[in-house]
Amino acid sequence: MSRSRGPSIEDVAREAQVSVATVSRALRGLPNVAETTRLRVEEIAQQMNYRADPSAARLATGQTKLVQLVTPTADGWYFSRFIAGAIAVLIANGYETISHPVANPEEREAFISDLVRLEKRVDGLIVVDLNISEDAALEMHNAGIHAVTAGFTTQKFPSVIIDDYHVGFLATDHLLKLGHTRIGLISGQPNHPLAFSVPGLRLAGYTGALAAAGISIDTTLEQSGMFTAEGGRRAMERLLDLADPPTAVFAMSDEMAFGAWGALQDRNLSWPDDIAIVGVDDHELAPLVGLTSVRLDPRGLGGIAAKQLLALIANDGEHGPSSEAIQDAAEAVNSRIEVVARTSTIG
């Protein structure tokens, strides 16, 4: 029962009484094919259920029309949407996407040491949320690999990023405007083994906003943990245990904010009466608990990452004219970042 192969281009050529070259050209819409010929070939190909074998095409052209998506966190709220956005754009452009999660630091190392050899397997990489060293990035770049990063930056590759400073600033500023002066922070771990730069930037936005308001920084108000409800809960408990607890908290994700909400419940506290909270992501469940949140557009940003990569592939490293359009799109996404106010901060 060996795997049957369908009709080949030769079969089509024979049937259509032309050469394989003509079939190839006709089917790919290349110029210099008589219209009548093209029509005939197309019809016959259709009839025979012919499809070019992608492996053969890849071998001949050296282009795989494949993009690899590398990420440690395929099921987080933010990145699962980012990924969906990227894949949608890639498919619309004739690319398929290989998902390759790296579950732990060892896999991450194995992956990175493999990166350089990846060149033949895919046309490009979207590396999400995975802190690659400058050295590794340089090596990849020298090997001619096209990549776009998200959630962290390198010198050599374009990265599609949210203006995370802005996110932190906006959230904190929202609380400041409500009159809070003692504002806690529930942060993601800045030095996670599969680390990325988001926590650092949002932290900077937080301190920046405080500084702009002339409020001095109290680092006991900065608690960090995993980007999960459980992490948020624990961080909140630490804040509540403080001798002088905050009156408001900026949580770096809604999932963390949900955990913080849980911690409040446990102590029979609620927002905004006892503590005001603002999260990030505008999670579907945020409205349910009245969580104020900074709305992002992960799907849109994923799409931009894909476009960026496609541009890179198209120019094979040269900077093409399309990059401005992409910049504009990225800025548009960033300009759409905004606080969605709900009861958690309406004091």
Next chain:
Amino acid sequence: MSRSRGPSIEDVAREAQVSVATVSRALRGLPNVAETTRLRVEEIAQQMNYRADPSAARLATGQTKLVQLVTPTADGWYFSRFIAGAIAVLIANGYETISHPVANPEEREAFISDLVRLEKRVDGLIVVDLNISEDAALEMHNAGIHAVTAGFTTQKFPSVIIDDYHVGFLATDHLLKLGHTRIGLISGQPNHPLAFSVPGLRLAGYTGALAAAGISIDTTLEQSGMFTAEGGRRAMERLLDLADPPTAVFAMSDEMAFGAWGALQDRNLSWPDDIAIVGVDDHELAPLVGLTSVRLDPRGLGGIAAKQLLALIANDGEHGPSSEAIQDAAEAVNSRIEVVARTSTIG
């Protein structure tokens, strides 16, 4: 700047002073290669940073070592974990996974009509949550395509399914045991355009449990909507608006249950004092609102789906001995389905 291709097998052969055949055999761990030769070839390949071009290998063998994952819902809670589990197993077995979401009914149709021609592109398919007609499935099967389905069943392909009847039964039974006799249902839409069989089976489990308890079915207590918080909220509102509302509700997913919780909040009701609720999934956020939930193991099930597919590919359609082991694993997953009781039902 054309894409450079790395060293080929011929380069390695020259360097190692053997034929390409020997290199191929040595590097793939085939027998009939002198150990000294193998070592030398391996070392040289390592040095030269050689990797076999997968496209060439695919062309030669007809095997792509690629599996395509088709799903309408890449970012739902359940299926994103299912997918992660499947990919992990596939990667462990040397397969890469192409993610191909179909966002809407049109894409679904286009995809299905394309399925038959897919044979050359990938070795197998995992089709998730996408209602394929028996005719289409038959056609695929005749074309020699290997596939495993999840979330729905067909005659021709094995499907990896949770015992969803059991899920519905267990949840309802839990409420019955707490003394409830008027139990509402918040169901997923049974006839969604990208429909799957889960709602029907859970509904059957619900009615089965009621029947077993000698309680007559009141269809006004069955409200359906999208598998989202919003869908759950609306359904709950309809239940609360009934002249004779239920004292307990089985929601087919935690996300729906969260929505129901929101509806209760809006009316200043709470669980379990006013209405007891049990959901499904044991979502991370379930503990926060004290939601009782039926715990499933999507990740484990995804892994089983992958194993099932790999077995199918290995035997190329013949039923091999491995299938029993897979059956056992599936049963193990089903036997682990259980109600995690929290405050939402502890009356």
Next chain:
DNA sequence: ATGAGTCATGTAAACCGTTACATTCGCGTT
């Protein structure tokens, strides 16, 4: 009528592995 210039098509060489079959070699048997 001839040459230049287009356009449509064909020829054949890549692309880079895998693998059936052939060959060589060394060794143990009889």
Next chain:
DNA sequence: AACGCGAATGTAACGGTTTACATGACTCAT
């Protein structure tokens, strides 16, 4: 000494495209 056999290796065909280059036909201007 001849033979057989298995292990190690080599030879070459094959998989299905793409594409540089060659060819042929036809048009148009001179």
